[in-house]
Amino acid sequence: MEEWTILVIENGTGFLKGGCAGDELPQFVLPNVIGRQKKTGMMIDLEKSKSCFICDQVASSNEILSLTYPLQNGIINNFEDLELIWEYIINSVWNIDPDDHPILMTLPTLNPTTKNTKIFEIMFETFNCRCLYLQNESVLSLYSNGYDTGILVDVGHFMSYVVPVLRFHPIRNGIKSLEIAGAQLTNYLSDLLLEKEISLEAEYLTEVKEKYGFVALDFDQEINTRKQNQSFTSSKLNKPIKLTNNESITLSNELFQMSEPLFKPSLLGVQKKGIPELIIESINSCEEEIQKEVSSKIVLTGGTSLLKGYQERIQKDLSSLFQKKMKLKVSALPERKFSTWIGGSILGSTAFFQNRWTTKDDYKKYGKSLTQKFAFY
Numbered sequence: 001m002e003e004w005t006i007l008v009i010e011n012g013t014g015f016l017k018g019g020c021a022g023d024e025l026p027q028f029v030l031p032n033v034i035g036r037q038k039k040t041g042m043m044i045d046l047e048k049s050k051s052c053f054i055c056d057q058v059a060s061s062n063e064i065l066s067l068t069y070p071l072q073n074g075i076i077n078n079f080e081d082l083e084l085i086w087e088y089i090i091n092s093v094w095n096i097d098p099d100d101h102p103i104l105m106t107l108p109t110l111n112p113t114t115k116n117t118k119i120f121e122i123m124f125e126t127f128n129c130r131c132l133y134l135q136n137e138s139v140l141s142l143y144s145n146g147y148d149t150g151i152l153v154d155v156g157h158f159m160s161y162v163v164p165v166l167r168f169h170p171i172r173n174g175i176k177s178l179e180i181a182g183a184q185l186t187n188y189l190s191d192l193l194l195e196k197e198i199s200l201e202a203e204y205l206t207e208v209k210e211k212y213g214f215v216a217l218d219f220d221q222e223i224n225t226r227k228q229n230q231s232f233t234s235s236k237l238n239k240p241i242k243l244t245n246n247e248s249i250t251l252s253n254e255l256f257q258m259s260e261p262l263f264k265p266s267l268l269g270v271q272k273k274g275i276p277e278l279i280i281e282s283i284n285s286c287e288e289e290i291q292k293e294v295s296s297k298i299v300l301t302g303g304t305s306l307l308k309g310y311q312e313r314i315q316k317d318l319s320s321l322f323q324k325k326m327k328l329k330v331s332a333l334p335e336r337k338f339s340t341w342i343g344g345s346i347l348g349s350t351a352f353f354q355n356r357w358t359t360k361d362d363y364k365k366y367g368k369s370l371t372q373k374f375a376f377y
């Protein structure tokens with residue numbers, strides 16, 4: 001990697017993405033997780049010298065390890081683990097000297113500003129980073145769609161957010177969050193399959209969800225139509241699936257039941273409104289004069305937004321729920337799984353951006369008060 005190449009790191013609750021500014025897609029996507037042995041006596045198959053396993057060193061089905069995710073409920077709550085992950089990326093994945101590369105890092109939407117101080121501390125003191133820029137992930141996601149203002153609807157791995165943004169600034173009191181996203185849907189699919197006495201390992205559950213799962217345009221109607229047609233078109237209702245391990249299963253309603261908690265969180269015992277209602281609440285919480293602008297720029301992002309039928313359902317529910325006489329426009333780019341990272345990649349390669357860095361000298365001069373001086377949003 002050339003000296004001075006700007007590196008972009010996105011810290012997702014489930015997956016960390018990394019690559020070079022100016023590139024179209026990240027170079028790597030790694031699970032943002034640490035695995036530690038549950039009991040020392042059980043480590044027969046694993047390298048004994050290792051006390052912890054980082055990112056891709058943790059196989060998704062590894063029963064021997066207990067897993068910890070440094071981001072919880074969308075907030076960095078374990079800096080020690082995150083530091084281990086960043087170290088792994090810098091030293092093992094990239095093998096670079098952080099003194100040679102400016103780093104642009106994304107901030108989780110709900111992360112309190114006070115926690116940014118710790119990011120500066122780790123990057124400058126532990127990694128001797130030359131310069132650093134932090135930016136809110138929702139702002140970057142929207143920016144990659146060509147907007148500085150709008151409503152960003154991000155359904156990722158552990159968290160979903162609806163974030164109103166005005167001229168690159170999230171409107172804090174309009175942010176809505178829901179603790180249901182890809183991971184919870186995978187677990188729900190697992191429960192639905194167990195009712196049919198089908199038990200799949202985590203990676204095959206994810207495969208089923210991503211390849212065959214979908215969102216019903218109208219849930220009740222989909223169920224009823226299937227009930228009525230059951231006797232004579234059962235081959236159309238039951239989908240035979242061949243997994244990459246060659247196992248064959250036949251699934252039906254589970255394929256759309258599993259995504260319904262995004263619209264009806266109570267299915268998972270979560271007493272919150274579904275994504276379309278949260279979008280409307282978020283629009284309504286904005287000042288009257290900007291509501292028209294944000295409702296015409298509703299952007300869907302995050303890996304889980306790739307579910308088939310998701311955009312159509314959001315559009316349909318919004319048009320039936322939204323009472324105001326304003327034009328609603330919902331858009332979703334094909335590469336929306338990487339919107340945040342792509343936003344960082346574009347921003348990192350613009351000239352506008354060049355004097356926005358916080359340098360090592362700034363850090364030496366201002367120390368812990370840096371987050372105040374360089375509050376980016």
Ligand SMILES: Nc1ncnc2c1ncn2[C@@H]1O[C@H](COP(=O)(O)OP(=O)(O)OP(=O)(O)O)[C@@H](O)[C@H]1O
Pocket residue numbers: 011012013014015016074154155156157158159160181182183206209210211301302303304305306307308337
């Ligand atoms: N084609 C697909 N269809 C459905 N879900 C998908 C698809 N591709 C990826 N996903 C799901 O998207 C999730 C990962 O999304 P993403 O990378 O946006 O999350 P994240 O940024 O780590 O999390 P968050 O945004 O919640 O902090 C996983 O649960 C994954 O299974």
Ligand SMILES: [Mg+2]
Pocket residue numbers: 012013154156157302340
């Ligand atoms: Mg994300």
